[in-house]
Amino acid sequence: MARRFIHFAFFLVLSLCAGIAGAARQPIVLTDVAGRTITLKAPATRVVLAQARHFPVLALLHPDPVSILAGWSDEFKTSFTNDYEQYRKVFPAIARIPVVGRHTPDTFSVESTLGLRPDLVLLTSAFAGIGPGMKPEDSPLIRAFESAGVPVAVIDFFMDPLKNTEISLDLLGKALGREERAQSVLAIYRERMARIRSRLDASPKERPPVFVHAHAGSTDCCNSPGVGTFNDMITFAGGHNIGSDVIRNATGQIGFEYINSRNPVVYVATGTGGAKRTRSGLSIGAGVDEQTARDSLRKVVASQGLGALAAVRSGNAHGIWHGFNDSPLHVVFIEALAHWIDPELFHDVSAQQTLDELNAFLPIPMQGTFMVSLSESPGRGSQSDKAAEAATQ
Known part of the structure; x- marks a missing residue:
């Protein structure tokens, strides 16, 4: 009887192993x-x-x-x-x-x-x-x-x-x-995107004009997204991209007169270069400290004659890493922009917190400044007390 049990147990183990191998x-x-x-x-x-x-x-x-x-x-x-x-x-x-x-x-x-x-x-x-x-x-x-x-x-x-x-x-x-890990990343992405969508749906308002200055300072004033990726993200965040009204391609040029006539309530410069690589454009991203990013944002605004814009005068002027656009990290761009557009509706939304959470998945976390505001003090464009001081990892 004992021998029969041992044979059965051995057969069961082999069957389980075969099943696992087959799976x-x-x-x-x-x-x-x-x-x-x-x-x-x-x-x-x-x-x-x-x-x-x-x-x-x-x-x-x-x-x-x-x-x-x-x-x-x-x-x-x-x-x-x-x-x-x-x-x-x-x-x-x-x-x-x-x-x-x-x-x-x-x-x-x-x-x-x-x-x-x-x-x-x-x-x-x-x-x-x-x-x-x-x-x-x-x-x-x-x-x-x-x-x-x-x-x-x-x-x-x-x-x-x-x-x-x-x-x-x-x-x-x-x-x-790596399906389990992917689902963990997706859970953060879905929750953050759903929060933006549900609040805008529950509180419909007229979409205020937004000017996103793409690759700011690297070309004559001013490079702007037209239709496509950035336009979709600006719309999702609750704004209206002023470039989409006159540019029929993904990007194009608009002049100061047009920008000023549209009176954007938010100005957002984008850039990719580090401090050593960017002379005239926005210096932001990996290896860039907060003060360097803010100083370069000031230089872009001054060199391209944008200081007269109401968004700049009111302190609602910001810089953000352009590299967020071709990555799941575009959720960070959307959250930042949503807060800058409507800091009351999105008072508890911190793009920096989301970036920190996603950063935890990376074997080498992103280190540098990826968002910065022209004003050093918290104000209309701040990302909560933590993120108002810019996003230095």
Whole structure:
């Protein structure tokens, strides 16, 4: 009887092990933002990132994002210099990731990518050339990888971020075997976005005019978003983008006379450069201290003759990191703008607190100043007492 029990127990253990192994071998089925179905045999460990600007998104989900990259563009290294150096100190292998192109489709090498034996290639809809009225199969890049039997997924945080961010994060979590972590990030994103939406729905008001000065100071006055990404985010935050009334592209130029005639209640300058890289534009982002960011904001306002704007005179003038726009971190931009537009309705909304919470997921937290106000003292444009003093990590 005892021997029979032992045989049964042994058979049960083998059956459980076989079941676990079988479950582990289950394919991973994904749906990307283009509506395509992608099947992976296992979580991806050799990823090629066509646009390395999305490396920080992978870092939100994976504790060692460098270890899963088989190749990438040179964009993170050249355009996010301070961030790259911070990662290089902790993950020296980042310097050895093969480069398969710059950040544009015409420089991207399919041959080099295939030579790296990737188990997943990540493209964006813009990079893949999937425009309005186009089908995914019309993309030469997608066709090339599918013909070679290499899984390729389309993600998007820029073309239609309010629709595609959740889809993209969900896909990446499953593809990398980090689904639980992805859902934790999504929970923060969804809660913050729902709070903005529900309060505006419950308290409908006329949308006040907002001027977002894109890449402020780097061009003649003044570069502004027209239709598309930034316009959608400004609308979501409760404002009206004055650039959208005259610019029919994603960005364009508007003059001071027009800006002043629209009397924007909020002025927001955006920038990406660190202190060592930016001479005339807004210095904000990784490695930039609060005073440097504020001083550069003052210089932009003065050099481009914007001091006469009512928003500037009233103290409702701010600077924010442009890099929030092509990332799930656009929720930080939206929260900051919502508070600047209506500090009473969003009195308890702190974009800095949200950034801190998301920062906790990163293996190397973002360190620097990512939001700053022209006025040092709390006022109409402050982000609560904590964030009114600017966002220095």
